Amino acid sequence: MNSMIQEWADLKLNVHMYIQEFHGKWVDRKRRPVLLLGMDTRAITFLSDLDLPISSEMLIGLDVEDSHVCVRLHARLQWKQPFGELT
Numbered sequence: 001m002n003s004m005i006q007e008w009a010d011l012k013l014n015v016h017m018y019i020q021e022f023h024g025k026w027v028d029r030k031r032r033p034v035l036l037l038g039m040d041t042r043a044i045t046f047l048s049d050l051d052l053p054i055s056s057e058m059l060i061g062l063d064v065e066d067s068h069v070c071v072r073l074h075a076r077l078q079w080k081q082p083f084g085e086l087t
Contacts, residue, residue, distance in 0.1 A: 017062050020060060046062070
């Protein structure tokens with residue numbers, strides 16, 4: 001297998017979520033770990049222990065990091081579903 005593909009396949013990602021803005025006001029960011037299930041150019045799917053409201057007034061941030069780099073993403077929650085004790 002191509003060594004670059006193997007390196008990507010072996011990545012161990014840490015993902016944290018925080019509320020960045022609510023009703024136009026910045027929020028003191030307290031990051032919470034989430035479990036990343038999937039990510040593409042239009043959607044990020046994750047499990048969280050927070051039951052956040054679906055609101056266009058809330059901007060969330062996601063930090064996706066490995067041992068070399070952290071990518072900071074901003075998103076709006078568009079859909080949620082209970083999954084046991086997680087959402």
